[in-house]
Amino acid sequence: MSSCEGGTVITPTFGRQAGEDDRLMASLAAGDEAAGRVIVERHLSQVLAVARRMLGDPSEAEDVAQDTFMRAWAAAGRWEPGRAKLSTWLHRIAMNQCLDRLRKKKPEPLHPDYDAASDGPDPEAQLQDRQLAECIDGAIQSLPERQRAAIVLSHYQQLGNSEAADILAISVEALESLLSRGRKALRLKLKSEWSELTGVPDRAPTMTPERAER
Amino acid sequence: MSDRQTQEKRRDRALVVLETYGADMARWPDADRRDLAAVIEQDPVLSERMREERALDTLLASAPVEPASYALQSRILDQLQGRQVADAVLSPVNFWRQLMSVLWPYGSAVVPAGALAVSVVLGGAFGALTTTAVNGWTDEQSYEVMAMALGDETLTEEWQ
Numbered sequence: 001m002s003s004c005e006g007g008t009v010i011t012p013t014f015g016r017q018a019g020e021d022d023r024l025m026a027s028l029a030a031g032d033e034a035a036g037r038v039i040v041e042r043h044l045s046q047v048l049a050v051a052r053r054m055l056g057d058p059s060e061a062e063d064v065a066q067d068t069f070m071r072a073w074a075a076a077g078r079w080e081p082g083r084a085k086l087s088t089w090l091h092r093i094a095m096n097q098c099l100d101r102l103r104k105k106k107p108e109p110l111h112p113d114y115d116a117a118s119d120g121p122d123p124e125a126q127l128q129d130r131q132l133a134e135c136i137d138g139a140i141q142s143l144p145e146r147q148r149a150a151i152v153l154s155h156y157q158q159l160g161n162s163e164a165a166d167i168l169a170i171s172v173e174a175l176e177s178l179l180s181r182g183r184k185a186l187r188l189k190l191k192s193e194w195s196e197l198t199g200v201p202d203r204a205p206t207m208t209p210e211r212a213e214r
Numbered sequence: 215m216s217d218r219q220t221q222e223k224r225r226d227r228a229l230v231v232l233e234t235y236g237a238d239m240a241r242w243p244d245a246d247r248r249d250l251a252a253v254i255e256q257d258p259v260l261s262e263r264m265r266e267e268r269a270l271d272t273l274l275a276s277a278p279v280e281p282a283s284y285a286l287q288s289r290i291l292d293q294l295q296g297r298q299v300a301d302a303v304l305s306p307v308n309f310w311r312q313l314m315s316v317l318w319p320y321g322s323a324v325v326p327a328g329a330l331a332v333s334v335v336l337g338g339a340f341g342a343l344t345t346t347a348v349n350g351w352t353d354e355q356s357y358e359v360m361a362m363a364l365g366d367e368t369l370t371e372e373w374q
Contacts, residue, residue, distance in 0.1 A: 028294075036294040044282045044290065052279040062286050069290045073297045129276070136277035154241065155274060161243055180234045187270055194273055 022081035029076040040069065043087060046157060047094045053152045054098035056141040064101070068094045091157065092167045095149060102145055132193065139189040147182035154179055221253075228253045228260050237268035 021042070027035035047068050051061035071093055072086075079086075140148060146168070153164035154175070165175040187194055228250040235241040239251060254260040318326055 033291075033294060037291060040287055040290055044287060048282045048286070049279045058280065062283075065282070065286060066290055066293065070293050070297070073294050133277040136274060140274075140277070155236065155271075158241060176230070176234045180230070183233060183236065183267075183270065186274070190270075190273055194270060 018085045018087075019081075021086035022079070025072075025076050025079040025086065026081065028073070029079065036073065039072065039086070043090050044069070046087065047090050050091060050094045050152055050157060051098055053137075053140060053156055054095070054148060055101060056137060060101065064094055064097045067097055085163075088159075088163055088167060091153065091159070095153070095167055099145060099149070135193065136190065139186050142189060143182055143185055147178050147185065150175055150178035151182045151186070224250065224253045225257060225260065228257070229263065232260070232263050232267050236271045237264045238271055 021039070024035040024039050028039065044065060048061055048065045051064035051068075052058060055061050055064065068090055072090060140151065143151065149168055150164065153159050153167060154161065157164075159167070161172050161175055165172045168175065170178075227246065231242055231246050231250055232254070235243075239247050242250070254264055317323075
């Protein structure tokens, strides 16, 4: 597999945002609370999404998001502009916390029962959407941790391959391998839903469980 | 490398990219995005594979996460406020920073601190050199000089 660092190209907008984040951290260190508010507005949804998809538990994901920002507040005084992107740093903190929690906790049932009643205009359609989302979430949760982390960072957070690899402290090649195996495993787990969408029932890849777990 | 081999290599890479990043080109590495789109378009097998990967992408997008609640945002900002109050009261670093800003309100204190350090070193060196000049004295001579300087009444007769 060839190595490619394509995702690392820093566009002017990207660089500008990183520069603004650096300035916000400096203002925060100087006691400007408004800077902290802007940092939260910019990054909370991303941090929360990582934790939510990694842990599958909304309340635990909120704890992770809260801890991540607490560390950011603590680090503001020591923040070195240009050394790292704040978004990458926050992703790394959140991801490490998620991996720590996953290693500590025992496996639990993935899907709490949802209340079928709904206030929406089409309760049946909403229920179906919810069931599909639950099914996909379950498939993601059942991936091995590293594959899940790669899928979350690259697919859902849409980070470049180099940035995602950096967060996971692995090479781009290793990231691509995790992504490829993760997607194959997801296709296998979501076989019926996937077949319904593609109209091709027999194309889901076969994979031995031990290969899927690597 | 022949054209055929190059084409095969690009085709293999296209398959890897589809299996790894899915069908959304925005997720592909930049170099591959430019190079492989045409390869896939011209190859019916790869085009079909792209359609299948797009279906998986669509499926994965059907599981959105809830946006951050106002309550969570408030908790995080409350933490920030609490931390800054604690920092202002407790942090020794903050205390020294504030003290320095009062003593030297002209920006970085590195230059005056450096100048102070150099003057201390020079003073020490000068003191050490001066000591060499009196090193030839005996203990008795040193005592007498000290006694005279301090107005000691127990001076030797010679001095009185």
